[in-house]
Amino acid sequence: NPQPNLMKNLKETFESKYGESPLFYAFAPGRVNLIGEHIDYCGYSVLPMAIEQNILTAVSLNDSGKIQLANANPKYKDFSVSCSEEIAIDRDDPQWYYYFLCGVKGIQEKFGLNNLAGMSCVVDGTIPPSSGLSSSSALVCCSGLVTMEANQKSLSKVALAEICAKSERYIGTEGGGMDQSISFLAEAGTAKLIEFQPLRATDVKLPDGAVFVISNCCVEMNKAASSHYNIRVVECRIATKMLAQARGVDSSRLLKLAHVQMELKASLEEMLALVAEVLHPEPYSREEICKVLGITSEQFSTELLSANTQDMTQFKLHQRAKHVYGEAARVLQFKSVCDSEPTDATRLLGELMNQSHASCRDLYECSCPELDQLVDICLKSGAVGSRLTGAGWGGCAVSMVPSKKVESFLQAVREEYYLPDPRRAAMEKQSLFVSKPGGGAAIFLEE
Numbered sequence: 001n002p003q004p005n006l007m008k009n010l011k012e013t014f015e016s017k018y019g020e021s022p023l024f025y026a027f028a029p030g031r032v033n034l035i036g037e038h039i040d041y042c043g044y045s046v047l048p049m050a051i052e053q054n055i056l057t058a059v060s061l062n063d064s065g066k067i068q069l070a071n072a073n074p075k076y077k078d079f080s081v082s083c084s085e086e087i088a089i090d091r092d093d094p095q096w097y098y099y100f101l102c103g104v105k106g107i108q109e110k111f112g113l114n115n116l117a118g119m120s121c122v123v124d125g126t127i128p129p130s131s132g133l134s135s136s137s138a139l140v141c142c143s144g145l146v147t148m149e150a151n152q153k154s155l156s157k158v159a160l161a162e163i164c165a166k167s168e169r170y171i172g173t174e175g176g177g178m179d180q181s182i183s184f185l186a187e188a189g190t191a192k193l194i195e196f197q198p199l200r201a202t203d204v205k206l207p208d209g210a211v212f213v214i215s216n217c218c219v220e221m222n223k224a225a226s227s228h229y230n231i232r233v234v235e236c237r238i239a240t241k242m243l244a245q246a247r248g249v250d251s252s253r254l255l256k257l258a259h260v261q262m263e264l265k266a267s268l269e270e271m272l273a274l275v276a277e278v279l280h281p282e283p284y285s286r287e288e289i290c291k292v293l294g295i296t297s298e299q300f301s302t303e304l305l306s307a308n309t310q311d312m313t314q315f316k317l318h319q320r321a322k323h324v325y326g327e328a329a330r331v332l333q334f335k336s337v338c339d340s341e342p343t344d345a346t347r348l349l350g351e352l353m354n355q356s357h358a359s360c361r362d363l364y365e366c367s368c369p370e371l372d373q374l375v376d377i378c379l380k381s382g383a384v385g386s387r388l389t390g391a392g393w394g395g396c397a398v399s400m401v402p403s404k405k406v407e408s409f410l411q412a413v414r415e416e417y418y419l420p421d422p423r424r425a426a427m428e429k430q431s432l433f434v435s436k437p438g439g440g441a442a443i444f445l446e447e
Contacts, residue, residue: 006056006124011446013072014058014122021446022058022122024149028141028441029054030127030134031182032214032398033389034191035356036331038364040176042236043258044328045195047204047335048178049437050186051214053126055138059146062118067104069097072124083116091172091307094222096123098171099136103143106167107151117150128430130220132390137179140168141441149443157184157440158199174233174306186440193335204338206437207345211406213399214389215378215413216431217370218424221394227308228393232320232364234309239279239321241293241304243271246278251293257324268329272322279318286313316365323363330356350385350400357387357397366392374417375399381412406434 007025014022029050036046062068068080079097081087087105089098100123108116123142127135144164148155155163161184165177181194185201192201206212221228236257243260244251254260261271290300301310330352337348357375361367371388374397378386383399390396401409410432418428 003126006126007446010056010058010072010122010124013070013124014060014120017070017122018060018068018120020060020120023060024443024445025056025058026142026145026149026441026443027054027056028138028145028183029186029438030138031179031186032133032212032396032435033178034212034398035334035352035387036178036327037356037360037388037390037392038232038366039324039327039331040178040194040196041174041233041256042176042240042324042328043196043256044324045193045331046178047191047193047331048182049191049206049212049435050182050440051127051133051435052438053128053133054438055123055125055127055135055142057124057142057146058122059150060120061150062120064118066118067116068120069100070122071096072122083118084114089170091170094171096139099139099168100143102167102170103140103145103164104147105170106140106144106163107147107153109167110155110163111151111153113151116147117152119146119150121146128216130222130395131216132221132388132392132395133214134179134183134390136171136173137164137168137175138183140164141180141183145441145443160184160441162199172230172306172308174230182440184441186438188437188439190437191338193331204335206338207341207349210346210349210384210400210402211434211436213378213383213401213406213409213413214396214433214435215374215399215417216396216427217368217374217394217417218421218427218431219368219370219394221391226393228366229391230306230309231312232366234305234312235315235317235320236324238284238289238304238315239275239317242289242317243274243278243321245293247274257321258328261325268325268332271325275318275321275325279321281318283314283316285315289315319363319365323359326359326363327356346384346400346402350383353385353387353398353400354379360388360392364392368393370394371397374413377413377416378409381416382409410434 033048164180241251378399382405386399389398
């Protein structure tokens with residue numbers, strides 16, 4: 001059950017808004033990805049944990065034929081939608097309530113519900129928005145859970161995660177499913193290795209003697225409002241086709257870098273060698289890609305690009321594929337260290353985190369100057385490993401810090417990164433915190 005004072009405030013907001021008490025509540029946690037960045041949509045396993053911050057929704061049923069949405073934060077405006085009309089989600093205007101409607105639409109389509117139950121909802125949350133901690137996916141998951149419950153349906157956590165991962169694409173982000181999976185499948189006290197196709201989660205026991213600290217660089221990044229993220233998805237899709245083509249494999253069915261590896265029955269090391277051999281480091285033009293793949297410019301636009309990447313002219317295929325195969329290997333090494341518990345586990349895991357950040361910064365180019373500065377400060381302040389987490393281009397770093405050094409670490413990062421800048425100093429309280437692995441999404445009634 002989430003923070004009692006948050007519940008109390010939410011209940012009061014709900015009562016003043018709708019003149020009745022909520023019937024039930026649902027929460028879905030945010031997450032921090034410890035290692036495995038930008039590889040879920042390539043088909044590879046990732047290693048996140050849920051955080052204690054979450055999205056919380058209070059709900060009652062109504063017979064107005066409407067879903068009424070309000071936010072406890074007055075800066076987000078109310079919205080209502082008819083239960084019997086097609087739900088429209090505006091990709092060009094990613095407002096908070098469209099994320100909520102993604103979850104509603106996912107459940108509606110799963111069960112073919114022409115008439116949804118009327119609901120009155122108030123949403124609140126403790127996950128900082130646009131920070132790379134999955135506030136948007138937690139909102140979609142919370143809404144999917146609420147809609148399932150309100151319409152008296154029942155699904156497994158795995159099914160809910162898959163529905164919510166698919167339905168978040170209505171807002172235009174071509175995510176890979178990590179965020180929704182950990183939001184539902186998380187368990188308190190353990191990180192999870194999340195594997196895809198089929199979706200499954202395995203406990204990963206984090207080493208004793210170290211904690212994970214999250215620090216927000218205070219640069220916001222909204223994935224749906226910008227095209228950086230989908231550009232990377234597209235570059236990986238094209239690299240998949242180019243690698244398959246080079247090895248004489250039919251690439252028409254292959255969309256993810258993991259699929260080429262499976263098709264070639266190769267190791268990740270062999271895939272890295274193939275990237276070095278086949279893909280040149282200089283950016284590719286559309287013309288060159290079309291020529292190699294034997295497709296027309298029209299096919300290129302319709303089959304390979306997405307709605308918000310139609311203007312792309314340059315594609316860094318070598319760098320993106322090298323990051324993905326290298327990062328996929330680091331995830332497996334990270335889990336292997338956690339499983340075998342060597343005496344120097346924290347040092348080994350820290351090194352993997354540092355390699356991951358360097359790869360995100362230099363090969364995948366999804367960092368930003370502020371994140372790089374923050375990661376450097378974290379390492380200087382006593383972290384054994386530090387890296388960006390989430391999509392990047394802003395948002396948070398996650399650092400592994402020996403338990404004995406936590407207080408001095410927090411103080412040093414505060415003094416070096418947050419306090420010198422008035423805007424950051426004002427955000428510091430919710431931007432720098434220790435996180436323990438939290439539990440997954442749930443429905444609950446009042447105590």
